[in-house]
Amino acid sequence: MDFFSGIISGFAISFSLINLLYCFIGVFIGTLIGVLPGIGPVGTISLLLPATFHLNPVSAIIMLAGIYYGAMYGGSTTSILVNIPGEAASVITCLDGYQMARQGRAGAALGISAFGSFIAGTIGVIGLMFLAYPLARMALKFGPPEYFSLMCLGLTILTYLARGSMLKAMSMALLGLLLSFIGIDVITGLPRFTLDMVHLMDGIGLVPIAMGIFGISEVLINLEEVVRRDIFKTKIKGLLPNRGEWRRSSKPILRGTIIGFFLGILPGGGAVVSSFVSYGVEKKLSTHPEKFGTGMIEGVAGPESANNAAVGGAFIPLFTLGIPANVTMAVLFGALMIHGMTPGPMLMREHPEVFWGVVTSMYMGNVLLLLLNLPLIGLWVKVLKIPYRILFPLIILFCLIGAYSLNNTSFDIVVMLIFGLAGYLMRKLNYEGAPLLLAFVLGPMMEQALRQSLLISQGSFTIFFTRPISAASMGLALALIVSYFLPFLKKKRLGIEEEAG
């Protein structure tokens, strides 16, 4: 299928009534969980994955993707009105968005955030369409060493960007890899690390781990703190930004889009990082950097555009290389596998309807989100008022049902709870969950690529440094590791972090 016939058939698929419905359900749930603090897109996608088993794969992935980019829209509402980010990618929006709300400009903040998200989201999808096609063709030439090095680079970037210690993040990635080795070895067919348990023969499921670390642990952390959610009482008016606000926001939206899209492509990057970078850039370029944090519209427009553009970018490595760029993509990777498709360069050839259907559905998804987030803002404000004591038992119950319905066994509930407890302790001890989950998904592919590379090179590791793409990826990964340990560079990194924070 060539490029243009791909787009046309994609629109035909995504505009069918049933797919429009699933797209709407996806973006609606996405906005809902974006608005509600306590569960993010990773937990929600894992939670709803079992419910998609009986759907056709295109509708299922359209819905799950909708949750991801819908959460980016919804997250900003909580940041602006409550000063608590509904979603990690909207943390930075709190700084100026909430101040704008306090000054009676909540409407403008919500409006520019929705329009910026719409513009960036749409441009991101266009970028995804144009870049994914040639990249997938190029990726067909990649061999095991290139794949292994790229995955190493992805994990290194993710651990480098970790909030706390890089060593701790690396340990989590290694633990994720070890967990992924549990089960039958694909090459020899031998069971490994199964403790003679039948349930472990197929390995540990991605969904119980993701729900445990990103669902249950989040609830536990929220439960032990008494968080006051004071919604700023103001009449939300003037959702359409005026000419002056548009003039101030247009360049930040454009810059945020470019930053978000390219950082989204980068393995290990994604929506959270791009929103921080965009804020930093806007502050640096502003003639009044000292006013940032006091209600500057640029501080809302840039990051909100960046986190939405990052979504389009993040799909590129998943669809073209079969490498999830971030933890949400890792869960979507699992979803594609469960539906019998292998993400990567062959996806476009073997399942063009999935690739083009999902990509084109994002156009419609962005339009639906604009409609959901502007005229229906009152509904989301009401949702914000639901007390957590009502919310958390429901989140837990959905997690329990989600885990049980995977294989109709309580074993998956136990696994989820064990990882929920582990995730809770990890958060307390500053160990991040994202490297663990991403490594868990990449583990089998990394192992296979490494073993094949060693067979090709007859046991020589130089194979990773003699092929250009592999050498560049490995070089960059090693440079990041070295830079962490070199005290001079480390101080510089800390300085940048402080500045961004």
Place this chain on the structure above:
Amino acid sequence: MKTIDNLSSLFLILIGVVFCLSSFSIGIGRINAPGPGLIPFGTGGLLILFSLGTIFETHFNMKVEGKTSLFSGRRWGIVVTVLLSLFLYALVLDILGFIVTTFLTMAVLFKISEKQSWKLALGASALTTAFTYFLFDYLLKCSFPRGFLGF
């Protein structure tokens, strides 16, 4: 914080050691003909190395992290109760069936977070159980366990 940090690193070292030893028993092979245990062995070894690095980092305080106690001023009692009731849920789900187990667990969860009367908690629990049973078992055909009571 330092002690707990070190304990967590020691725990990870232990996991690394277990994986390394198990890898030996399933066969490491040679570097030019890797066996099923080679990559897990290497990964386990790296985990030990990085965890030792974390102990070193914590000891020399290369990167200052949270200094407060993990549980002071927190409502960790609630966390323990919630976790215990959830583990209990998993254990008795097949025996008591979905409806009874979910109703009892939800009642505890609705009651526990903030001061809420039992009447309200039981009402909310009954409503939630009925709604999820209807949605997942009846509409989405999830087939929940029936238990010895037959429902």
